[in-house]
Amino acid sequence: MHTFTSVGSALKGSAAFLSLAALASGQNFQIGGMTGGGGAVKLFETSAYHVVAGVESCLFCSGRFGLVLEYHHWQKTGSGTDQPVTLDLAAGGVRIQGTGRRVRPFVDLSFVAGTELKDRPVIPFDKTRQGVYGGLLGLGATIPITRHWYVRPMVRIIGLSSAEYGGFGGVGVGYSF
Numbered sequence: 001m002h003t004f005t006s007v008g009s010a011l012k013g014s015a016a017f018l019s020l021a022a023l024a025s026g027q028n029f030q031i032g033g034m035t036g037g038g039g040a041v042k043l044f045e046t047s048a049y050h051v052v053a054g055v056e057s058c059l060f061c062s063g064r065f066g067l068v069l070e071y072h073h074w075q076k077t078g079s080g081t082d083q084p085v086t087l088d089l090a091a092g093g094v095r096i097q098g099t100g101r102r103v104r105p106f107v108d109l110s111f112v113a114g115t116e117l118k119d120r121p122v123i124p125f126d127k128t129r130q131g132v133y134g135g136l137l138g139l140g141a142t143i144p145i146t147r148h149w150y151v152r153p154m155v156r157i158i159g160l161s162s163a164e165y166g167g168f169g170g171v172g173v174g175y176s177f
Contacts, residue, residue: 028062029177031055032152036170040074040087042163050074050087052156052168058095061176066095068108068138072156074168089114089158091136108138112158134160140172148176 036052054072074087093110113133140154152172159165 028060030058030061030150030174031177032057032150032172032174034070034072034152034154034170034172036154036156036168038156038166038168038170040085040158040164040166050076050166050168052170056172056174061095061097064097064099066097068093068095068110070110070136074166086117087114087132088117089132093136097142102144104142106138106140106142108136108140108156110136110138112136112160116160116162116164130162132160132162132164134158150174150176 032055034052034054034056037050038052039049052072052074054070056068056070058069059067068091070089070091072087072089072091074085074089076085089112091110091112093108096107096109098105111133112135113131116130116132118128135158137157138154140152142150142152144150150173152174153170154172155167155169157165157167
């Protein structure tokens with residue numbers, strides 16, 4: 001059931017990014033989806049394992065610098081914490097890219113903001129939602145498959161205002177306009 005929730009959230013986010021594609025045609029706009037796995041830990045708590053799904057876009061990505069926008073939905077899948085936790089994060093920042101023709105390594109530096117939902121199943125109706133913000137460091141490489149399609153292995157590391165830290169490794173697949 002949680003898998004369908006994360007997929008549904010990713011589809012909602014991708015609809016918003018697809019609407020931007022019409023505005024950015026002709027400006028080397030990239031849009032794609034991503035998935036991966038990782039974890040998040042809060043100080044004095046045990047780690048929670050998360051499956052991560054999301055969407056990403058990059059504007060002006062033909063050059064050395066680009067503007068990157070992302071949405072991530074983190075869904076807890078294991079029994080690593082005292083309570084189920086989900087994170088919905090939006091990120092915006094700069095992408096610094098290499099100049100390789102076949103493989104273009106990149107570093108992303110972004111600001112993140114979103115919400116965290118905690119659900120204590122022991123106490124009915126005890127859900128806590130709070131706003132969070134922080135920073136994101138992303139590393140990866142863009143590998144073209146065809147003229148327009150690419151695959152992007154990546155790692156994301158986040159630090160949040162709620163004293164939570166985490167990261168995930170995954171892969172993105174997308175299309176360049």
